[in-house]
Amino acid sequence: MQPHLEVINLSKVFHMHVLGGKEIVAFENISFTLPKGRFLGVSGKSGYGKSSLIKCIYRNYNATSGEILFYDDNGGSIDLTQAPDIEIIDIRTRRMGYVSQFFQTIPRVTTMNVVIEPLIDRGWKRDDAIDRATELFTIFDIPKNLWDAFPSTFSGGEKQRINLMRTLIDSPELLLLDEPTASLDRKNRTIILDIVKELKKQHISIIGIFHNPEELEMLSDDILVLDQGEPEREIEVPEYRITNNTFAFQV
Amino acid sequence: MNPLLSVHNLKKIYGEGCDDCMGPSPRPGPDNLCPICGSIIACTDVTFDVYPGEVLGIVGESGSGKSTVLGCINLTTPVNGGEILYSRLQSGIRNILEVDAQTRRTLQNIHFGIVYQNPHLGLNFSISGEGNVAERMLVADSRNFAAIQEKVHNLFERVELSSARFKDYPINYSGGMQQRVQIAKALINAPSLILLDEPTGGLDVSVQAKILDLIRSISRELNVAMIMVSHDIQVIRLLCKRIIVMKHGRIIESGLTDRVIDDPQQAYTQTLVHSTIQ
Numbered sequence: 001m002q003p004h005l006e007v008i009n010l011s012k013v014f015h016m017h018v019l020g021g022k023e024i025v026a027f028e029n030i031s032f033t034l035p036k037g038r039f040l041g042v043s044g045k046s047g048y049g050k051s052s053l054i055k056c057i058y059r060n061y062n063a064t065s066g067e068i069l070f071y072d073d074n075g076g077s078i079d080l081t082q083a084p085d086i087e088i089i090d091i092r093t094r095r096m097g098y099v100s101q102f103f104q105t106i107p108r109v110t111t112m113n114v115v116i117e118p119l120i121d122r123g124w125k126r127d128d129a130i131d132r133a134t135e136l137f138t139i140f141d142i143p144k145n146l147w148d149a150f151p152s153t154f155s156g157g158e159k160q161r162i163n164l165m166r167t168l169i170d171s172p173e174l175l176l177l178d179e180p181t182a183s184l185d186r187k188n189r190t191i192i193l194d195i196v197k198e199l200k201k202q203h204i205s206i207i208g209i210f211h212n213p214e215e216l217e218m219l220s221d222d223i224l225v226l227d228q229g230e231p232e233r234e235i236e237v238p239e240y241r242i243t244n245n246t247f248a249f250q251v
Numbered sequence: 252m253n254p255l256l257s258v259h260n261l262k263k264i265y266g267e268g269c270d271d272c273m274g275p276s277p278r279p280g281p282d283n284l285c286p287i288c289g290s291i292i293a294c295t296d297v298t299f300d301v302y303p304g305e306v307l308g309i310v311g312e313s314g315s316g317k318s319t320v321l322g323c324i325n326l327t328t329p330v331n332g333g334e335i336l337y338s339r340l341q342s343g344i345r346n347i348l349e350v351d352a353q354t355r356r357t358l359q360n361i362h363f364g365i366v367y368q369n370p371h372l373g374l375n376f377s378i379s380g381e382g383n384v385a386e387r388m389l390v391a392d393s394r395n396f397a398a399i400q401e402k403v404h405n406l407f408e409r410v411e412l413s414s415a416r417f418k419d420y421p422i423n424y425s426g427g428m429q430q431r432v433q434i435a436k437a438l439i440n441a442p443s444l445i446l447l448d449e450p451t452g453g454l455d456v457s458v459q460a461k462i463l464d465l466i467r468s469i470s471r472e473l474n475v476a477m478i479m480v481s482h483d484i485q486v487i488r489l490l491c492k493r494i495i496v497m498k499h500g501r502i503i504e505s506g507l508t509d510r511v512i513d514d515p516q517q518a519y520t521q522t523l524v525h526s527t528i529q
Contacts, residue, residue, distance in 0.1 A: 017518030018525055059507060061514040085493050085507050086252060086302055107489070108464055120471070 001035035003071055004174060004205040005057070010066030010081075012052050026052035030066075032224055034174075037203030041210065041220030048226040050209045051100075054176045056081070057207070058098045059088045070096075070174070093121050097172030101182040103159040105152045111162055112147045118170040136165050141191060157188030164192060168199070175199065177208040181215065193219075254300035255338055255443060255476050256324070261297040262332035263319050263500075266290030273331060283314060283499040293319040294500040297333070301444065304474040308491030308508065310484055310523065316500040317480040321446045324478070325365050326355050337362070339443045360390045364437025368449035370429035373436065374421045380432045381407075381417045384439050391440045406435045410465060427458035434465065438473070447479045451486065463489060484527050488512060496520050 012026040027049030034040050042050045055061040057068055059080055068080040070091070078087065092098075106114055115136070116129035124132075137147065140161045146154065151162050164180060177196070181189045196219060199206065210216040216223065264272055264285075271277055272285035277295055280286035294316035301307050309317045322328030324335060326347065334346040339362060340354065347358055367373040374383050384403045393399050407417055410431040421429055430450055437445050447466065451459040467490055470477055481487050487494055487508060494511055496504040496519070504517045515521045 014514075015516075016521065018521045055513070060509050062506075062510060062516065085505075086300075086305075088507060089492050090252075108460065 001038070002075075003033045003069075004036040004038075005034040005071070005207075006067075006069040006077070007032050007034075007053075007057070008067040008069070010053070010056060010068060011064045012049065012056055012061060013064045026061075027226060030224075030226075034205055034207060036071075036205055038221045039200050039206045039208060039219055041208055041216040041223040042226065043209075043213070043216055043223055044226030050226055051178050053226070054098070054178050054207060054209065058092070058096065058176055059083075060098070093118065094170070095172060096174045096176070097167035097170075098176040098178070099164050099167045099180045100178040101160075101180065103151065103163040105150075105159070107152065108150060110148045111142070111151050111154075114151055114162060115165050115169055118166060122170055132169060133165070136169060140165050140195070157184050157191075160184060160188065161191065164195065168195075171204075173205060175204055175206045175208075177206060177210075179209050179211055182211055252302050253338060254336075255303045256301040257336040258300075258320070258324070258333070259298050259336070260295075260333040261320065261323055261330060261335065262295045263293040263316075263323060263328060264290050264295075264331045265293055268331065279499070279501070283316070292500040294323070294497075297497075297500075297502055299495055299502065299505065301476050301478060303443070304470075304476055305493065306470050306477040306479055306491045308487035308494035309478060309480045309497060310482060310487055310494055311497035312482065312523075315497040317482075317497055318448050319500075320497075321365070321448050321478060321480055324444075325363055325446055326359055356390070360387060361440045362442055363444050363446060364440075364442040365446040366430065366433045366437050366448065366450045368452040370421060370426075370433060373433040374429065376421045379418045379420055380412070380424065380428075383421065383432060384436045387436055387439050403435070403439065406439055407431075409469075410435045410438075411461075425458075426454050427462060430454070430462050431465070434462075434469070438469065438475075441473075441475075443476060445475055445477045447477055449481055450479075451481075459486075466490060484512065484523060496523070 008031050010030045011028045014024040014026065016022045016024065030053060032040070042053065044050050052061060056063040057080060063081040066081065069077040070080050071077045080088070112130065112133060115133045119129040119132060120126065142158065142161060146158065151159055160180060181192050184192065193215060200219065208219060210219065267288055268290050269285065269288035271287045272290055272292055277292060278286055283292050284290070285292055297320055309320065311317050319328060323330050330348060335348055336344050337347045338344045350358070365373065378386065381403055384406065385399050388399050388402065404417065412428060412431045416424065416428065421432065424432065450466065451462050454462065463486060469475070479487065479490055491508050494505065494508045495502050496511065496517070498519050504511060504515065504520045511520060512524055515524045
């Protein structure tokens with residue numbers, strides 16, 4: 001299968017000048033390949049570098065060594081650890097999305113504007129972007145009275161749904177999920193898991209961290225286990241089939 | 252994407268200077284003084300690009316050279332070395348440090364706009380707010396009084412200056428209003444690049460928030476590039492996708508704003524981030 005992302009001997013070590021030069025190893029020598037359209041689950045105990053790995057791929061962290069090759073449809077690739085910042089901004093705008101458990105709100109910007117901003121960045125007309133967002137608000141179950149309010153005042157579940165909407169609205173080809181269901185109640189968790197299942201059906205490539213092992217097994221095609229900063233083993237789990245899909249969700 | 256502006260090895264020395272500090276890579280000292288001759292190294296080896304429509308942040312402590320870099324780009328501070336390539340002149344990509352006086356005025360009045368922390372640097376306090384902005388249109392060769400007035404008033408509405416205050420003198424404006432007039436003045440001739448030198452320094456937090464929102468919405472609507480100088484990394488985080496960190500007149504780190512804040516590499520950047528972010 002065509003690779004979408006290839007991680008080669010990736011290591012991340014934090015050199016903390018503010019702690020007298022202390023070095024903290026997040027992970028070392030991780031290698032794996034994510035084929036196009038597959039879901040790679042990442043598991044491992046807290047502190048074993050799962051989030052750091054995803055942040056290195058998004059270039060929120062600088063990898064210390066190794067390569068992250070991100071392939072396009074023509075088989076060409078770009079090393080995300082070395083690409084110029086301006087290219088990473090373009091990749092984040094057009095090709096790669098990242099959702100963490102923490103919603104990074106933009107102060108004093110309404111829900112509607114938060115959600116359509118990625119489309120405006122890609123040159124969409126405002127009216128078209130609003131139409132697209134309105135479709136998503138229905139799917140994500142965001143009531144109309146919240147559209148023109150500030151998300152900083154919302155509940156955790158509402159914030160997380162808006163976080164995910166903002167990332168999904170411009171149809172990334174690679175999606176990075178860092179515990180998007182953490183600290184959510186059952187209803188919100190179900191909404192988000194159903195959406196991720198639907199994205200899987202559409203063959204979006206996904207790397208996902210889920211704390212709950214059942215969620216992880218349900219969603220993953222492959223699981224990467226991080227153990228003491230090293231991948232212990234790679235195991236195959238059966239592909240999950242969606243039997244009860246009620247969504248008409250087009251990304 | 253091709254850069255709008257490319258700054259290469261910019262150097263500004265205050266003082267006599269010597270072969271070392273005037274040379275290509277001056278010896279670093281414990282501060283921004285040349286360890287050999289004692290001249291002030293305001294900036295040296297400063298190299299970066301600005302892309303069309305982006306907001307680039309420059310952070311650093313007082314005296315790190317942030318404002319010097321803006322002054323050099325705005326051609327108000329004479330430099331001691333380096334080049335600044337700009338791509339929007341009719342004659343093609345030019346080193347703007349070597350243009351004639353007329354082109355220099357065109358750059359300052361039409362291609363660039365600047366907003367200072369101190370409104371006395373950016374505004375003429377002996378004419379009205381309206382006059383300040385209209386004057387800039389006059390130097391850009393607009394002559395139709397009604398057209399000038401209409402354009403100024405429209406822009407004042409955009410920057411949310413109350414129409415009752417258009418004709419007041421800058422001394423009678425609040426700090427926030429002075430900054431709004433400066434922003435209007437910077438924008439009036441549809442520049443490619445706006446230089447913002449601590450535009451919200453000294454304002455109270457609610458006014459600061461409104462001015463930052465205005466700058467953010469203008470940069471998104473008009474797709475004008477900006478260089479924003481601030482010592483407040485939270486302000487930079489709100490507006491800029493890329494930042495440069497300066498210390499002792501040199502760039503010590505640069506990168507995506509979230510990367511620099513979440514994974515700072517240099518000792519000073521780590522201290523800066525850990526000092527300002529809860």
